[in-house]
Amino acid sequence: MSAPSESTFSAHCAALGLRTVRTIDELNAAYRPLIRQWHPDRHHDHADHAIALVRATAINEAYAFLSAALANQRTSRPVVLRRSRSVSDDGFPDASVLEIFVKPSSIISVGYNSATADLFVKFVGHRVYRYIAVPLSVFEALLMASSAAVFVGEQIDRRYECEVLKRTT
Structure with missing residues (x-):
């Protein structure tokens, strides 16, 4: 493949x-x-x-x-995939990023742009962070983690450059 x-x-x-x-x-x-x-x-x-x-x-x-x-997944909450549309539609600002809703935690959804190696993380409260130059393997490990919030805290936060993009709603 x-x-x-x-x-x-x-x-x-x-x-x-x-x-x-x-x-x-x-x-x-x-x-x-x-x-x-x-x-x-x-x-x-x-x-x-x-x-x-x-x-x-x-x-x-x-x-x-x-x-x-x-x-x-410890609950029956679905993993829903949707293409980000625009800031006003409550997706990620990068329309090419597929938004993946993760199991309930302080993180609502994540997305990854493999062309730029940008990781997007939307937290409860709808604050979106963009982590820069994150390897695809780290994103894949995040998807498989038992807790997305713990994984971001331990493996991503403070290891990769980050910027707050927006707060929706």
Whole structure:
């Protein structure tokens, strides 16, 4: 699978045709028909088999990643993905950033721009911080952390240059 343009999380969602992941049942409903369609055992022609192998691997990786992310959620609050629109729409100021709502904590949502390596974090109270030059691996670890707030406090805050962008509502 090629390097994702926004984040590994959004790339895994896209691999399964998902924009919202609320439950493992929803994840399974997206996964099963795709893996059934692209399982290499269903494609015996050499060229078809190679394509199916690549697709099945991407589908399995996406399922593993997203099921682990769901397992880390302690509540039934969904991980909702939405493209940031504009400051007035309460998204991130960078419209190219996919906003990912995280499990309940003092952080509402996070987003990452892989082109600039900017991490956006929206806290309760709608204050948005932009952390500059944050590696993609740190963003991915944040998504997998059991507590986004603790992870930001221990692994991001004071380690990366930061600016307060806005306070909405």
